[in-house]
Each structure stands twice: as C-alpha cells, then as structure tokens.
Amino acid sequence: xxxxxxxxxxxxxxxxxxxxxxxxxxxxxxxxxxxxxxxxxxxxxxxxxxxxxxxxxxxxxxxxxxxxxxxxxxxxxxxxxxxxxxxxxxxxxxxxxxxxxxxxxxxxxxxxxxxxxxxxxxxxxxxxxxxxxxxxxxxxxxxxxxxxxxxxxxxxxxxxxxxxxxxxxxxxxxxxxxxxxxxxxxxxxxxxxxxxxxxxxxxxxxxxxxxxxxxxxxxxxxxxxxxxxxxxxxxxxxxxxxxxxxxxxxxxxxxxxxx
Numbered sequence: 073x074x075x076x077x078x079x080x081x082x083x084x085x086x087x088x089x090x091x092x093x094x095x096x097x098x099x100x101x102x103x104x105x106x107x108x109x110x111x112x113x114x115x116x117x118x119x120x121x122x123x124x125x126x127x128x129x130x131x132x133x134x135x136x137x138x139x140x141x142x143x144x145x146x147x148x149x150x151x152x153x154x155x156x157x158x159x160x161x162x163x164x165x166x167x168x169x170x171x172x173x174x175x176x177x178x179x180x181x182x183x184x185x186x187x188x189x190x191x192x193x194x195x196x197x198x199x200x201x202x203x204x205x206x207x208x209x210x211x212x213x214x215x216x217x218x219x220x221x222x223x224x225x226x227x228x229x230x231x232x233x234x235x236x237x238x239x240x241x242x243x244x245x246x247x248x249x250x251x252x253x254x255x256x257x258x259x260x261x262x263x264x265x266x267x268x269x270x271x272x273x274x275x276x277x278x279x280x281x282x283x284x285x286x287x288x289x290x291x292x293x294x295x296x297x298x299x300x301x302x303x304x305x306x307x308x309x310x311x312x313x314x315x316x317x318x319x320x321x322x323x324x325x326x327x328x329x330x331x
Contacts, residue, residue, distance in 0.1 A: 073329060075102070075309065076101060077103035077129045078311055080106040081107040084099075089106075093117075094120070097125065097126060099320060102126065103128075103129045105129045105131060106131050108131060108134065109165050114168035127308075129171070132176075136179070143180055145158075145179045146197045147193050147194040147197075147226040148182070148190070149190075149193045159204060160204075163204060166205075166210045173210065173211055174205060175212075175214075176197065180225060195236055206244065211273055212245055213246045213248040213274055214246075215250055215253070216228055216233045216257060217250070218253045221253075221256075230257065230264065234271060247268055247271040249274070249275045250276040251265070251275065251296070252279070252280060262299050265296075265303070269303055269304075274310065275308070277309055277313065278311075278312055278314070279293070285311075286325040288316060
C-alpha cells in the first residue's frame with residue numbers, strides 16, 4: 073500500500089508551521105516533508121517529529137533568495153562556493169532530523185548561458201552532494217519542474233534528469249518523481265512512472281491543472297496509485313498540493329489508504 077507524507081509547506085496552513093506536525097499525525101500521516109526547515113532550530117523540528125511519531129522524508133537544499141525569485145543554484149557556475157556552504161547546512165539538518173533524502177534544486181537559467189556549461193556545473197555539484205551525503209546516509213535527488221510554474225527553470229526534462237543520474241550513478245543520485253510536474257511535462261504519467269521507476273527515490277502528487285488535492289482534476293488517481301503499488305514502489309509519496317479549502321476537508325481521497 074502506498075505510504076503518504078504530508079508536505080507541511082503546502083498542507084495545514086491554517087496553523088503555524090511547528091504545529092503542522094501534530095496536525096499531520098492527527099490526520100493519519102506517518103511521514104512529513106517540506107520545502108525548507110532553516111527558519112527553525114533543527115532541535116525543535118526534531119522534537120516535533122519525535123513527539124508525533126513522524127518520519128522525516130525530504131526537504132530542499134537552501135535555494136538562494138527565495139523571496140527574490142531564486143529557485144536553487146546547482147546549475148550556476150558562479151555560485152559553486154555558495155552551493156557548497158548551503159549543502160553543508162542542509163546536511164547538518166539532515167543529521168539532526170534523520171532525513172535520508174535531499175532535493176537539490178537546479179536554479180534558473182541565466183540569460184545567454186550555455187546549457188552544456190550549466191549541465192556540467194550541476195553534475196559537479198551533485199557529485200559533491202552525493203559524496204558528502206554518503207558520509208551520513210543521505211541521497212541527493214533531482215526533480216524535473218515544469219516551466220509554467222517556474223519560468224526559466226533549468227531542469228525541465230526527464231531525459232536530462234535521467235542523464236544526470238546515469239552520469240553520476242543511480243546508487244548515488246536519485247529521481248524525485250513529481251507526478252504533477254510529470255503530467256504537465258509529458259502526460260501519460262503511468263507509462264512515464266513505469267519508465268523512470270528504477271531511478272525514483274521519492275514521489276510527489278498533486279492533481280492537474282490546479283495543483284489541488286487528488287480527485288479535483290484530470291488524473292485518475294485510483295488507477296495511477298494502484299499501478300504504482302503494483303510496480304513495487306515502496307518509498308514515500310509526498311502530498312505537495314494546495315488544498316482547495318482546508319486540508320482536512322480535502323482528505324477524502326486518502327481514506328482508502330489510511331491504516
């Protein structure tokens with residue numbers, strides 16, 4: 073049966089962030105993920121995880137100035153030193169939170185930049201992330217993100233994501249397979265999931281086109297989730313969607329999967 077993790081950056085936004093851990097547990101989730109933990113002490117987050125019996129599944133390396141529009145820096149040649157420092161900080165949080173997966177955001181393409189240079193830079197940064205992460209059992213992940221949601225995002229192709237993983241080794245770098253982005257980028261998410269399953273270390277879901285909860289859009293989630301289970305995927309599936317009303321009011325889709 074699929075294992076679902078609540079994305080606390082998207083869900084339960086009617087309560088403060090640190091209170092969302094208890095809200096997620098009360099709603100039946102056993103795992104959590106979020107975008108960034110860095111505004112809060114790692115020890116406080118670790119306490120919320122322990123108090124609520126939750127597994128920490130995934131978060132992102134610091135992306136740069138998020139409020140100014142930055143969306144990562146792994147592909148940016150002039151940000152290598154900053155990436156190294158951000159990676160160090162992220163791994164410190166991974167250690168404190170017992171988190172085994174870390175999303176490395178590619179960043180936006182600078183105007184006039186050569187794709188081969190950006191690709192090589194990202195490969196080098198991922199190699200560093202894999203080397204440093206392996207020392208504490210943390211695997212870096214890459215995620216293709218559609219350019220409707222993030223215009224100019226560098227890694228917007230499953231082919232390029234798989235090329236990066238193959239170049240560095242699937243045992244060292246994994247795929248963050250977000251079915252919301254996949255549906256926009258390629259469609260036919262069941263076929264695509266079958267193709268990329270050997271690389272997938274984590275999955276995420278939201279319906280399209282609104283990025284709301286499953287059952288509000290065009291995807292047949294009963295079929296897709298059943299097939300994912302039949303394929304043998306046993307990792308976490310992050311619920312990274314925007315509830316149309318309250319989170320609790322939109323959790324009817326989850327009922328068949330609650331233990």
